[in-house]
Amino acid sequence: MPSSIANAAPAATAANLNDQQTQDLHQKIAATVGRIEVDDAKMSMRDVDVFYDDKHAICAVNLDIAAHEVIAMIGPSGCGKSTFLRCMNRMNDTIENCRVSGSLKLDGVDIYDKKQDVVQLRARVGMVFQKPNPFPKSIYDNVAYGPRIHGLAANRAELEEIVVTSLERSGLFAEVKDRLDKPGTGLSGGQQQRLCIARAIAVNPEVILMDEPCSALDPIATARIEELIDELRKNYTIAIVTHSMQQAARVSQRTAYFHLGYLVEVGETAKIFTYPEHKLTEDYITGRFG
Amino acid sequence: MSNADEQAAVVDIVTAGLKRRYAAERRFRLFGLLSVVLGFVFLFALFASIISTGYPAFQSTYVQLDIDFDPAILDISASPGSEELSAANYAGLVKHSLRELFPAVKKRRERRSLYQLVSIGAEYELRNRLLTAPSFIGRKEALWLPANDDLDTFMKGGIDRQLPQENRRLSDQQLTWIDALLEAGRIEKRFNTVFFTSGDSREPELAGIKGALLGSFYTLIVTLVLSFPIGIAAAIYLEEFASRSRWTDVIEININNLAAVPSIVFGLLGLAVFINVFDLPRSAPLVGGLVLTLMTLPTIIIASRAALKSVPPSIREAALGVGASRMQMVTHHVLPLALPGMLTGTIIGMARALGESAPLLMIGMVAFIVDVPQSITEPATALPVQIYLWSDSPERAFTEKTSAAIIVLLVFLVVMNSLAVYLRKRFEKRW
Ligand SMILES: Nc1ncnc2c1ncn2[C@@H]1O[C@H](COP(=O)(O)OP(=O)(O)OP(=O)(O)O)[C@@H](O)[C@H]1O
Ligand SMILES: [Mg+2]
Numbered sequence: 001m002p003s004s005i006a007n008a009a010p011a012a013t014a015a016n017l018n019d020q021q022t023q024d025l026h027q028k029i030a031a032t033v034g035r036i037e038v039d040d041a042k043m044s045m046r047d048v049d050v051f052y053d054d055k056h057a058i059c060a061v062n063l064d065i066a067a068h069e070v071i072a073m074i075g076p077s078g079c080g081k082s083t084f085l086r087c088m089n090r091m092n093d094t095i096e097n098c099r100v101s102g103s104l105k106l107d108g109v110d111i112y113d114k115k116q117d118v119v120q121l122r123a124r125v126g127m128v129f130q131k132p133n134p135f136p137k138s139i140y141d142n143v144a145y146g147p148r149i150h151g152l153a154a155n156r157a158e159l160e161e162i163v164v165t166s167l168e169r170s171g172l173f174a175e176v177k178d179r180l181d182k183p184g185t186g187l188s189g190g191q192q193q194r195l196c197i198a199r200a201i202a203v204n205p206e207v208i209l210m211d212e213p214c215s216a217l218d219p220i221a222t223a224r225i226e227e228l229i230d231e232l233r234k235n236y237t238i239a240i241v242t243h244s245m246q247q248a249a250r251v252s253q254r255t256a257y258f259h260l261g262y263l264v265e266v267g268e269t270a271k272i273f274t275y276p277e278h279k280l281t282e283d284y285i286t287g288r289f290g
Numbered sequence: 291m292s293n294a295d296e297q298a299a300v301v302d303i304v305t306a307g308l309k310r311r312y313a314a315e316r317r318f319r320l321f322g323l324l325s326v327v328l329g330f331v332f333l334f335a336l337f338a339s340i341i342s343t344g345y346p347a348f349q350s351t352y353v354q355l356d357i358d359f360d361p362a363i364l365d366i367s368a369s370p371g372s373e374e375l376s377a378a379n380y381a382g383l384v385k386h387s388l389r390e391l392f393p394a395v396k397k398r399r400e401r402r403s404l405y406q407l408v409s410i411g412a413e414y415e416l417r418n419r420l421l422t423a424p425s426f427i428g429r430k431e432a433l434w435l436p437a438n439d440d441l442d443t444f445m446k447g448g449i450d451r452q453l454p455q456e457n458r459r460l461s462d463q464q465l466t467w468i469d470a471l472l473e474a475g476r477i478e479k480r481f482n483t484v485f486f487t488s489g490d491s492r493e494p495e496l497a498g499i500k501g502a503l504l505g506s507f508y509t510l511i512v513t514l515v516l517s518f519p520i521g522i523a524a525a526i527y528l529e530e531f532a533s534r535s536r537w538t539d540v541i542e543i544n545i546n547n548l549a550a551v552p553s554i555v556f557g558l559l560g561l562a563v564f565i566n567v568f569d570l571p572r573s574a575p576l577v578g579g580l581v582l583t584l585m586t587l588p589t590i591i592i593a594s595r596a597a598l599k600s601v602p603p604s605i606r607e608a609a610l611g612v613g614a615s616r617m618q619m620v621t622h623h624v625l626p627l628a629l630p631g632m633l634t635g636t637i638i639g640m641a642r643a644l645g646e647s648a649p650l651l652m653i654g655m656v657a658f659i660v661d662v663p664q665s666i667t668e669p670a671t672a673l674p675v676q677i678y679l680w681s682d683s684p685e686r687a688f689t690e691k692t693s694a695a696i697i698v699l700l701v702f703l704v705v706m707n708s709l710a711v712y713l714r715k716r717f718e719k720r721w
Contacts, residue, residue: 094610096534123613133604135623145622146612196608203612 034267038066048102061263072248075258081241089125126205130212132192134184142184146203170198190221210240344693350482351437351445355387380413409436411496439494439687494687505670512579521590529598549588557652573654573669586639593635597628637710647674
């Protein structure tokens with residue numbers, strides 16, 4: 001086996017072929033640099049293409065995510081990080097003009113298979129969004145919502161137990177323990193984001209997808225969430241999109257660099273940030289791009 | 291030119307323009323204020339005119355007569371059955387007591403004009419009294435009975451004594467009788483219960499609003515029960531479930547067009563479909579409600595869709611993200627947030643339906659209906675139609691009834707809107 005799976009020539013689309021620059025880019029990113037596969041892959045993506053109508057947003061991306069690792073996805077704005085992340089729990093299904101092809105597997109089972117139920121998938125692959133989006137309900141109900149709809153708790157006591165542990169894990173419990181019945185929307189931005197994390201982990205998912213979870217937060221709240229991510233790694237597999245290279249360096253074990261829909265380079269975080277192999281990665285990391 | 295100079299120049303330009311900008315703002319505010327004041331003036335004038343013409347209708351004139359329930363006058367046996375009782379000569383009772391009050395009146399013609407002072411409603415009242423309590427037979431009672439509408443109008447200042455006799459509705463002779471009755475304290479204005487307890491009538495003093503009020507009520511209930519769930523379901527389906535396609539576009543355009551269709555067209559449609567094809571009863575609140583449902587649905591759907599659109603997409607993503615199904619997403623999160631807006635739309639639609647008369651004319655709710663409807667399938671009329679009917683009547687007394695009916699309609703509207711505001715507040719509080 002070669003150390004990297006060579007990308008098949010990306011599907012030729014009208015938009016791609018017309019443009020000399022994009023053709024050059026094809027040449028430049030002939031294949032993803034670095035090791036795509038891992039030994040104990042939790043999720044495994046092969047030849048993923050995503051289109052928004054004619055726009056080719058993700059081009060033939062191959063990537064594995066190992067169990068209990070934090071993988072960071074970085075890259076300039078508009079390169080398709082969110083798009084790729086949202087493929088992994090089929091949130092893209094809700095976007096009408098979005099088309100996904102290729103194979104995306106969770107524990108070896110294709111998640112885009114007709115037999116795969118999206119509700120079940122999203123219970124297994126949770127998501128935290130860029131902007132904190134708590135429900136306009138009480139803090140308790142925010143966290144209890146997932147367990148309730150999935151029927152994870154047999155009685156009130158069990159549900160309360162789940163809510164409390166989730167809030168504890170997200171590091172929010174101490175701050176809100178005597179106002180659980182107050183609206184979640186009344187919390188500060190950082191607290192709201194931790195509430196959203198608590199809501200996601202209350203369902204006990206196997207994978208958590210985080211799309212720039214700290215972009216709306218101050219450095220202290222960010223630091224708390226970064227700590228939290230490191231904690232969560234024991235129990236969950238995490239894919240995080242971030243614009244902060246420091247953050248990627250701090251929280252992740254592996255880093256994937258995306259560029260204009262291509263996965264340019266992937267590898268150990270330490271190595272990517274010290275000895276990037278690809279020219280584009282190096283430009284981005286050293287601040288010459290993006 | 292240095293940068294500092296440029297900045298100073300900018301300040302000068304801004305300052306020069308400031309005056310003009312503030313003047314524009316002041317002008318705009320003045321116009322706004324003026325239009326609000328103008329609106330209030332018109333509203334006040336409208337209310338003042340309606341209330342001043344309408345409030346006398348809430349009172350009516352009664353005449354006290356000594357009624358002798360003599361079986362001989364009633365033309366019945368000593369112990370009559372109920373059939374005999376209902377066919378008895380009650381007009382005779384009234385005439386008899388009037389003759390006793392004015393023994394000097396002998397000529398047939400004069401007597402007839404004397405009898406005219408009392409409404410024929412007096413006979414109905416006497417009959418009801420005897421039918422419920424036959425023990426009255428043989429007794430003599432002083433009773434307050436409704437006066438004729440001309441006497442009523444006179445009491446409310448609607449007839450001018452100074453006019454020559456041919457130009458007024460009461461003759462000189464009648465006026466002297468009235469003066470005598472007034473002297474004896476036998477004429478009184480009282481709260482007009484008839485107006486709220488009976489249906490329409492050819493006699494203004496007997497005409498009431500209850501039939502129209504109930505007709506409107508039943509019609510609106512049918513409209514609400516049908517249009518609220520259907521409208522909201524349609525809006526949710528179109529907004530949350532249907533994928534955008536040529537079909538949904540066509541539907542959307544059609545709904546928007548339907549909202550602009552003149553209401554009378556819906557009346558014609560109702561006549562053709564509900565009455566002629568489905569054979570539903572004519573003039574019934576059921577059909578009225580169906581027609582108004584057709585008319586109201588587009589409004590409700592458009593308002594509900596706008597309410598759904600205004601729910602932030604992040605809430606939907608959050609719900610889907612923890613694994614809610616689409617239905618759960620809608621019922622648990624989107625609908626509660628959109629409901630206040632949907633209620634507002636529904637109320638606007640219902641208020642329009644309440645004031646609508648044209649489509650109801652088409653399905654026969656304009657008929658002259660005396661009975662108060664008991665169900666949604668019985669013939670009825672509606673408040674706006676009643677207003678239209680009364681405003682068309684020549685009797686002076688109907689003018690005040692028209693305004694009184696408008697007052698009732700407005701009160702109905704205010705009650706309905708307050709209820710909606712209250713409901714909306716309650717739903718909003720849950721969050
Ligand atoms: N709903 C959509 N319809 C059409 N094009 C879209 C849509 N969403 C994203 N795109 C396009 O797809 C490309 C990738 O978008 P994506 O949101 O994945 O970028 P990103 O890497 O997350 O950027 P950022 O860092 O700014 O969040 C962009 O060029 C964007 O314009
Ligand atoms: Mg993004």
